[in-house]
Amino acid sequence: MRLSLFIATAGVCASLLSGIARADPVPAAGAPPAEDPFESMNRGFYASHNGLDKTFFLPLAKLYRFLTPGFIGQAIHNGLVNLSEPVVIANDILQARFHRAGQDTLRLTANSTAGFLGIMDVATKAGLPHHDNDFGVTLGRWGVRPGPYLFVPLVGPTDVRDLFGEAADTFLNPLLYMRFPGHMTLEIASPIVSGLDTRYRSETQLQAILGDATDPYATLRSVYLQNREAMIHEDETAPALPQMEDEPSAPAPNQTAPAATPDHAAPATPDQTAPPAPSAAADATARAYADAAGDPDAPIATARACDLDGGVPATHGAYLASRD
Numbered sequence: 001m002r003l004s005l006f007i008a009t010a011g012v013c014a015s016l017l018s019g020i021a022r023a024d025p026v027p028a029a030g031a032p033p034a035e036d037p038f039e040s041m042n043r044g045f046y047a048s049h050n051g052l053d054k055t056f057f058l059p060l061a062k063l064y065r066f067l068t069p070g071f072i073g074q075a076i077h078n079g080l081v082n083l084s085e086p087v088v089i090a091n092d093i094l095q096a097r098f099h100r101a102g103q104d105t106l107r108l109t110a111n112s113t114a115g116f117l118g119i120m121d122v123a124t125k126a127g128l129p130h131h132d133n134d135f136g137v138t139l140g141r142w143g144v145r146p147g148p149y150l151f152v153p154l155v156g157p158t159d160v161r162d163l164f165g166e167a168a169d170t171f172l173n174p175l176l177y178m179r180f181p182g183h184m185t186l187e188i189a190s191p192i193v194s195g196l197d198t199r200y201r202s203e204t205q206l207q208a209i210l211g212d213a214t215d216p217y218a219t220l221r222s223v224y225l226q227n228r229e230a231m232i233h234e235d236e237t238a239p240a241l242p243q244m245e246d247e248p249s250a251p252a253p254n255q256t257a258p259a260a261t262p263d264h265a266a267p268a269t270p271d272q273t274a275p276p277a278p279s280a281a282a283d284a285t286a287r288a289y290a291d292a293a294g295d296p297d298a299p300i301a302t303a304r305a306c307d308l309d310g311g312v313p314a315t316h317g318a319y320l321a322s323r324d
Contacts (some may be wrong), residue, residue, distance in 0.1 A: 035149050035159075036221060044153040047216050049153045053199075062202040064193070073197075080194045082111050082118025082132050083175070088133040090172040095133075095141045103128055105179040132231070135172065136165025140232040149221055157224040 023181050032039035068076055085108040090161070092101035107123040107130065115122045124130065138147065147160030170176060176185060213219040 022034070029276065035146070037148050038150065042149065045151045045153055049151070051157070052153070057199055058203070061196045061203075064196040065200045076193065077197055077201075079118045080190065080197060082108065082115070085130075086174050086308070087169050087172050090130070091133045091135055091138045094135075094138045098124070109151070113136055125296060134162070134165055135168040136162035136228070137231050139165055144227070149225065150264070157220055162186045162228065
């Protein structure tokens with residue numbers, strides 16, 4: 001654990017000092033993003049880190065995976081995750097996420113007992129999955145700004161807040177204060193093995209994110225910053241989207257339209273579902289049509305019912321109803 005503290009502290013000091021030394025005036029047209037004022041320095045560190053990763057770290061991670069196949073590698077991974085649970089619980093409490101702290105405590109207890117010191121992840125199968133948490137998230141939850149984005153060799157993408165948070169997590173780990181046979185070996189070996197395990201397991205995801213990226217550095221920066229913000233605000237309810245302006249809103253079922261005043265009374269709308277009832281004159285006309293149809297010698301009637309009394313003959317109304 002002291003090794004991770006040393007790397008984090010040395011990294012932030014080197015990054016800030018190098019950034020101040022190399023912070024040359026940049027023309028306005030090529031000004032770096034506001035979240036990455038040391039972009040030139042960070043890109044140099046990123047290129048150096050990629051070179052070391054391809055020639056050193058990734059081959060070591062693959063060798064580690066080759067030496068720990070199947071159940072062995074999974075058991076080591078589960079044990080490393082179980083060692084990180086006390087830091088997760090401590091930050092849950094500091095973030096006032098007490099329900100989650102209780103769940104993570106149950107997870108740690110279950111895996112440390114029924115899971116044989118964490119080499120078996122029985123808690124995930126019981127509905128208690130692991131989630132990452134650190135002091136950088138705690139600081140962000142209480143309003144601390146992230147500060148400049150940094151890419152630190154041996155650490156990777158981070159920012160000033162998260163880099164100091166990583167150093168603070170060392171003091172939250174109870175292993176720092178425990179004394180037992182082999183505790184120094186565990187303190188030194190665990191961050192190294194954890195780094196190799198994480199590097200191998202993240203290879204597929206890194207290739208998916210950066211494989212086809214036009215600017216891998218900018219893509220990695222964006223993904224990192226968005227992921228950190230999501231971790232800080234993950235339990236906050238997303239705001240409801242406003243209703244579209246051009247979408248008509250339906251009136252409530254119990255609301256009625258305001259009554260029209262006598263001066264501005266709306267014209268009555270005829271019922272479109274049924275034809276109007278025929279008048280007596282229309283009935284007589286309809287009978288005349290029927291008699292004419294039965295008597296071929298009768299004169300053809302040319303008058304319409306609507307010409308007689310303004311109505312619609314029953315036969316014509318039935319025809320319109322059949323068309324509707």
